[in-house]
Amino acid sequence: MARKNLNRREFLKRAGIVTGGAMAMLALDPITSFARSKDDKPGENLMTYRTQHGTGEKVSLLGFGMMRLPRDNQELVNQMVDYAIAHGVNYFDTAPMYGRGLNEGIVGAALSRHPRDKYYVATKMSNYDEKYWTLDSAKEMYENSFKQLRVDYIDYYLMHGVGQGGMEQLEKRFLNNGLLDFLVKEREAGRIRHLGFSYHGDVRVFDWLINHNNDYHWDFVQIQMNFLDWRHASLQKGGWKEDADAEYLYNKLAKAGIQVVVMEPFRGGALSKMPDECVALLKAMRPTDTVAQWAFRWVSSHPNILTTLSGMNVMEHLIENVETHSPLEPCTAAENELLEKIADTMIGIPTVPCTACAYCMPCPYGVDIPGNFSFYNNAMNNKLLPLPEKSSPNYAKQQAEFSKQYLAHFKAEARANQCMDCEACLKKCPQGIRIPNQLSRINDILRGR
Ligand code: SF4
Ligand code: SF4
Secondary structure, rough: HHHHHHOOHHHHHHHOOOOOHHHHOOOOHHHHHHHOOOOOOOOEEEOEEEOOOOOOEEEEEEEEEEOOOOOOHHHHHHHHHHHHHHOOOOOOOOOHHHHHHHHHHHHHHOOOOOHHHHEEEEEOOOOHHHOOHHHHHHHHHHHHHHHHHHHOEEEEEEEEEOOHHHHHHHHHHOOOOHHHHHHHHHHHHEEEEEEEEEEEEOHHHHHHHHHOOHOOOOEEEEEEOOOOHHHHHHHHEEEEEOOOOHHHHHHHHHHOEEEEEEEEOOHHHHHHEEEEEEEEHHHOOOOOOOHHHHHHHHHOOOOOEEEEEOOHHHHHHHHHHHHHHHHHHHHHHHHHHHHHHHHHHHHHOOOOOOOOOOOOOOOOOOOHHHHHHHHHHHHHOOOOOOOOOOOOOOOOHHHHHHHHHHHHEEEEEEHHHHHHOOOHHHHOOOOOOOOOHHHHHHHHHHOOO
16 A cells, blocks of 8 residues: 555655644644545544454554643644544543543543544543542542543443552452442443453462453453563563563463453553664664554554554654554564564663653652653663673763763752652552662662762
């Protein structure tokens, strides 16, 4: 298809869309501005769909993760939602805790401008805080989601982030208080149409829930999946976590007949920072494709995926992701092989598996936690870090350069050395990163230790 041969810049140019960070600030024209090429009709829908088991509903293979949308620009959110719906995206994911509690309301305001049968909305029970561990208080959070989203049924409802804190947390949040039984009854009553959970962390919780599928009949499960975590998540031991590979999770779900919603297909943007030599290999095979297109194509090619969520907050990303899935061109065996090789190359590099979700923020002492990890990962991927041989002739020079760039990048209060080891962030990180330890590692590099 000719459209597939356009590179992203050409594509955006033809679409009349300006590239770059200023995009989000532009006052965008009505929906007719977003035709994808001169041959495309405005709003033409070439999206690839997957079929929801049991109901036969068609779910767009690209799902819109709303978490990163701005809290103060409803107009942009409305325009992105309008564009998405016009181009066939029909799965929208939010949660009570996103956007400092404002995201559901923003999403509800944008979606409710469309007929209810044009979209599926997913939200969650984000009862991480102890104050929501009684059934009554959790029900309040649940009822508020309906109000914020302006709906009388929720299409996809998830227990948010199970696995964090192991079985003990699952018991406190969902089992001992009767909350999961309540949610199952709500599904029977039709207020929840599909019930599932998003999984992070302790694989014993995942196994327990899937092994009890006969009791709960999960309609879907949301997992983190990308070509790096497919076979390498469990290798990242010692530094911060010990987890199951996405391959294990995906295969177990497929075997149980449970469809998968994917989060972090791009590892929160971390895959865009892959080493130059890896990017060159990708470019050699598909010169016009971006790394993001590779990552999305890889995930969405798996047949048991119901939808692949992308956390989008600028129109440019939405347009590119719609393009990638309209229709999806599945990865070939040779492409899969190349990505596997790249994952092997990348995992030798001890980056911090931070997805920039910012659940750990704000830090009471002002540390920019995701910013520090992003800076560190970037430096690591581009071989700017003076690691690991301190005796190497370049060490002093590299250390000085790293420090110079770091000090220029971060205000004093946001730096790693401001961490007081209070551990307030620890239980909030879905990736199980030992945040203070990793910050202290960055600090050690800055101090030349
Ligand atoms: S442990 Fe450090 S980074 Fe985490 S919240 Fe406390 S001061 Fe902030
Ligand atoms: S450290 Fe953890 S919680 Fe914080 S942004 Fe990174 S992945 Fe998210």
